[in-house]
Amino acid sequence: MTPSGIGASANLPSAETQATLREHVEFERSAAELSDQFINLPSDQLPQALRAGLGRTGEGLDLDRTILLRFDADGSALSSAAWSREAIPPAASGPMKDLFPCILERIASGEAVAFSTVDEIPDEQDRASCQADGVQSIVVIPLKVEGLVVGALAFHAVRAGRTWPADMDPRLTLTASIFTQALARQLRDEAAAAADAETQRLKDRLHVQNVHLRREARERSDATTAVVGQSAALRRVMEQVHQVAMTDSTVLLLGETGTGKELFATQIHELGARAARAMVRVNCAAIPSTLIESELFGRERGAFTGALARQIGRFELAHHSSLFLDEVGDLSSEVQVKLLRVLEERQIERLGSVRPIAVDTRIIAATHRNLEQRMSEGAFREDLYYRLNVFPIHVPPLRERVEDIPALIWRFVDEFSKAFGKRVESIDKDNLAALQRYAWPGNIRELRNVVERAMIVTSSRNLTIAVPQSSSSSSRFSPRLIDVEEEHIRAVLESTGWKIRGAGGAADKLGMKPTTLETRMAKLGVKRPRQA
Numbered sequence: 001m002t003p004s005g006i007g008a009s010a011n012l013p014s015a016e017t018q019a020t021l022r023e024h025v026e027f028e029r030s031a032a033e034l035s036d037q038f039i040n041l042p043s044d045q046l047p048q049a050l051r052a053g054l055g056r057t058g059e060g061l062d063l064d065r066t067i068l069l070r071f072d073a074d075g076s077a078l079s080s081a082a083w084s085r086e087a088i089p090p091a092a093s094g095p096m097k098d099l100f101p102c103i104l105e106r107i108a109s110g111e112a113v114a115f116s117t118v119d120e121i122p123d124e125q126d127r128a129s130c131q132a133d134g135v136q137s138i139v140v141i142p143l144k145v146e147g148l149v150v151g152a153l154a155f156h157a158v159r160a161g162r163t164w165p166a167d168m169d170p171r172l173t174l175t176a177s178i179f180t181q182a183l184a185r186q187l188r189d190e191a192a193a194a195a196d197a198e199t200q201r202l203k204d205r206l207h208v209q210n211v212h213l214r215r216e217a218r219e220r221s222d223a224t225t226a227v228v229g230q231s232a233a234l235r236r237v238m239e240q241v242h243q244v245a246m247t248d249s250t251v252l253l254l255g256e257t258g259t260g261k262e263l264f265a266t267q268i269h270e271l272g273a274r275a276a277r278a279m280v281r282v283n284c285a286a287i288p289s290t291l292i293e294s295e296l297f298g299r300e301r302g303a304f305t306g307a308l309a310r311q312i313g314r315f316e317l318a319h320h321s322s323l324f325l326d327e328v329g330d331l332s333s334e335v336q337v338k339l340l341r342v343l344e345e346r347q348i349e350r351l352g353s354v355r356p357i358a359v360d361t362r363i364i365a366a367t368h369r370n371l372e373q374r375m376s377e378g379a380f381r382e383d384l385y386y387r388l389n390v391f392p393i394h395v396p397p398l399r400e401r402v403e404d405i406p407a408l409i410w411r412f413v414d415e416f417s418k419a420f421g422k423r424v425e426s427i428d429k430d431n432l433a434a435l436q437r438y439a440w441p442g443n444i445r446e447l448r449n450v451v452e453r454a455m456i457v458t459s460s461r462n463l464t465i466a467v468p469q470s471s472s473s474s475s476r477f478s479p480r481l482i483d484v485e486e487e488h489i490r491a492v493l494e495s496t497g498w499k500i501r502g503a504g505g506a507a508d509k510l511g512m513k514p515t516t517l518e519t520r521m522a523k524l525g526v527k528r529p530r531q532a
Helices: 004-010 015-040 043-060 101-108 124-132 170-220 232-245 261-270 292-297 333-345 371-376 382-388 402-420 429-437 443-457 481-495 506-510 514-524
Strands: 065-071 077-084 113-115 137-145 148-157 251-254 280-283 321-326 361-367 391-394
Touching: 043 065, 043 077, 043 170, 065 170, 101 113, 101 124, 101 137, 101 148, 137 170, 148 170, 232 261, 232 391, 251 261, 261 321, 261 361, 292 333, 333 382, 371 382, 402 429, 402 443, 443 481, 481 506, 481 514, 506 514
Parallel strands: 251 361, 251 391, 280 321, 321 361
Antiparallel strands: 065 077, 065 148, 113 137, 137 148
């Protein structure tokens, strides 16, 4: 008969089995703690915790290296975190698809890879990379999030080879599941941060757009947006405007200062497919050369001294819209180079950032300068000129469309009548004819200013508009003080209807005695016209 004590002891696990059980229980307890840590840790501390977790896992499994890999959108793998035992060098860095092409391909398909010896590795490149890293045995387990392989966990044995069971060690599988959860959380955190950044970018963009539009509305609140006139020259331009408006082609508006190039740019935009969004305007000559780059392309906070906040550039603001580059011929050579690159690549980079931003922006440029002459002088890039000169439109000066002058005058009269609360019913035909004979070197801008000045001083429903002193296209401004004085006295007299004395008279406006004014008029030969 066998004593009961001997039979009972024979059923107890051996000391080796008990040690193995204790080792497994301890590993599972450690793994549970690691899982809790990954769940509750703040996002900014997760990368450091991942590396510490890899070390804890490697020590617990008596391995020499543990590596966490992440897959990019293009399928390439990057080392996200790694641990190596003391005295064991880290694995070689470099593109995983070049170092381990076969292993990476199998992992990407969702297959786990295990080799107990390097000789078992079928691919020559994979085998050479393992030998270079001193690897004797290797296991790589794919990490899946929602059925998609987003990374992998690699285990290296360097000091001595290991035999991996066919069904893999359950501890490896448990470890892989824990790091899958950690990687999934990291991806969610990054996605949330990217969404927050995008939300902030859109808020910044909307804020800049609102500020830009409010400023533009103030600047243009007194301006008309319709093209006025029926002259042959104007009809030719409008025909070109209609031809190009529905395309996305770049337009270059050429013409003298004051001809209304911005008005034609507005027409092109509003007749096109992008009219639902506001056209963004930039006067390249009005912005200092030190600031024009950040105005066009934007900047990041700290890009230069005084850049205290991120700024959205006009190109980015005009995404899916039109960008009007007024006086583009005045851009510096440095900005010309960057503008050319944007036109070629359709991407911008904010100052202080190397991240490209794709922009879908239609360019409408304008200049009063002779760009071909500027090219010959080396002041304007030839390649940029040909990029801008896709569809050139020559805006005629006012002297080439004199038949439009009466209609323009009445448009300005209506505008200022509302602004000043004055009613004008007629303009003398001879007055209009005289205005049509004038060469208008300042073009429509000069005409508008002359009408505004007449509307300010008139108190009659019959408006008289003083013709500027220079009456021919060859006339030039005289720098002589006596000529300036004569022109000024004549203009004031015309504004008062040649009334010299009394309240509101020319002497009163000039701040001098009537007798003094009469003496100056006689000396300068200023006489009241017979028609007045």
